[in-house]
Amino acid sequence: MAASSPDFAGDAVAKFVPKVPEAQRELLFVDLGEARNVVPIVDSGEHGDEYVLVMPRAEKALRDHIEGGGLTEAEAVAALSDIAGALDDLDGRVVHRDLKPENVLLLNGRWCLADFGISRYAEATTAPDTRKYAMTAPYAAPEQWQFERATAATDIYALGVIGYEMLAGARPIAGPSPEQYREQHLLQTPPQLQNVSSPLAALVAECLYKRPEARPSAGEVVQRLQRAEDPPRGPNLGRLQQAHEEEITARASQQSQAAAAQSAQERREALFADARTSFAGIADRLHDALVGAAPSIERVEGSGDRWALRLGEATLRLTEPIQHRDQGVSLPFEVIAHASLSVEGRGYQGYRGRSHSLWYCDAGEAGRFAWQEVAFMETLGGIGNVAPFAVSPADAAIAFSPTMGTKQLARSLRRLTEGELDACVERWGNWFADAHNGTLRMPMQLPEEAIEKSWRQAR
Numbered sequence: 001m002a003a004s005s006p007d008f009a010g011d012a013v014a015k016f017v018p019k020v021p022e023a024q025r026e027l028l029f030v031d032l033g034e035a036r037n038v039v040p041i042v043d044s045g046e047h048g049d050e051y052v053l054v055m056p057r058a059e060k061a062l063r064d065h066i067e068g069g070g071l072t073e074a075e076a077v078a079a080l081s082d083i084a085g086a087l088d089d090l091d092g093r094v095v096h097r098d099l100k101p102e103n104v105l106l107l108n109g110r111w112c113l114a115d116f117g118i119s120r121y122a123e124a125t126t127a128p129d130t131r132k133y134a135m136t137a138p139y140a141a142p143e144q145w146q147f148e149r150a151t152a153a154t155d156i157y158a159l160g161v162i163g164y165e166m167l168a169g170a171r172p173i174a175g176p177s178p179e180q181y182r183e184q185h186l187l188q189t190p191p192q193l194q195n196v197s198s199p200l201a202a203l204v205a206e207c208l209y210k211r212p213e214a215r216p217s218a219g220e221v222v223q224r225l226q227r228a229e230d231p232p233r234g235p236n237l238g239r240l241q242q243a244h245e246e247e248i249t250a251r252a253s254q255q256s257q258a259a260a261a262q263s264a265q266e267r268r269e270a271l272f273a274d275a276r277t278s279f280a281g282i283a284d285r286l287h288d289a290l291v292g293a294a295p296s297i298e299r300v301e302g303s304g305d306r307w308a309l310r311l312g313e314a315t316l317r318l319t320e321p322i323q324h325r326d327q328g329v330s331l332p333f334e335v336i337a338h339a340s341l342s343v344e345g346r347g348y349q350g351y352r353g354r355s356h357s358l359w360y361c362d363a364g365e366a367g368r369f370a371w372q373e374v375a376f377m378e379t380l381g382g383i384g385n386v387a388p389f390a391v392s393p394a395d396a397a398i399a400f401s402p403t404m405g406t407k408q409l410a411r412s413l414r415r416l417t418e419g420e421l422d423a424c425v426e427r428w429g430n431w432f433a434d435a436h437n438g439t440l441r442m443p444m445q446l447p448e449e450a451i452e453k454s455w456r457q458a459r
Contacts, residue, residue, distance in 0.1 A: 016047070062104035358416070
């Protein structure tokens, strides 16, 4: 055998991998460099019709840890953080393609990934009987069931399944037949996690989005897991809490299903389904925080509204997301859906209120979609009694152009995620309270802030 880690001294195990015709041996022994939390191959060789891999003996597999039961949220976050750290280091270099609890081993106090090379080897072969083993049905991403190219986002989906399984005690996709697994991975929205902190539940849900472009990157998963255990900072809704009088309205929740996508239009349809799923979480978080702070809030019905809340003469309104058809609109990024959030009431000196646009787009990074909040102003013709205001993507292209036009940005783009909405809740809650009290004022100046050109093609 040719030792790859001559300094290793300790208990080891040998793994025998069948040689498959037309596969390249080099794929099996890929060099993963200094990547964190990866089980190293300390020696390798051949025996007859099999390759032999020698690895350090691990304490146990994550599968054993899960089946032991009783995992706390902190234990789940720790395991997910270790796995995500490895995926982050390997992003852009290697895709595992078969990430599952059996391939995650506890080594020196860290949960480490094993069988990276084996997964690449199995995926590279042209033999049909080997290809089917390149994925494990409960953890396989939708794109794998459609025989599309696996990417780093494919491993993120499997990470979401593992996270859900650790937190819920059951997988989000139940199967049990291959046909049922395929249909469920492509079409079924997993049940919402219960008794789990909002930021962590939101992160796992985003990892399980059907379209790879909608899932967070490994680096983002690492960062959000670091914040998952932080004590939540409640928004300052003192003025809104003082305004309440009567009873709590019921929470409305909606989850939509995503669909399989291959053509460009089907891809946008699937991304729109993911947009609605993400929007539902944001809408519910905002709704519950406001209603919980002001029991007198009444819910009123309106055409095209996700919900509308009334407090005295003040109304806070969130519209349902609308799919953007992207027909000849020249924007520096892709917009899938749009909605608006507005507040109106007893304003100061005839001022009625404001409205902001909510766009599901990849403004920050090509192919990475999220909801963004943005608002606009008139360049010519003065300021109306609603300012700033929402604009549909079809009418907003000039605001992102280097050419001066009739509209421009009044506020910078701000990304919204379900688990990190305190600033948004506080901002809109205070405007709602001001609209109720008759102290809602026209902005002192427009734009309201220095505009950060954070969108793509503007840097």
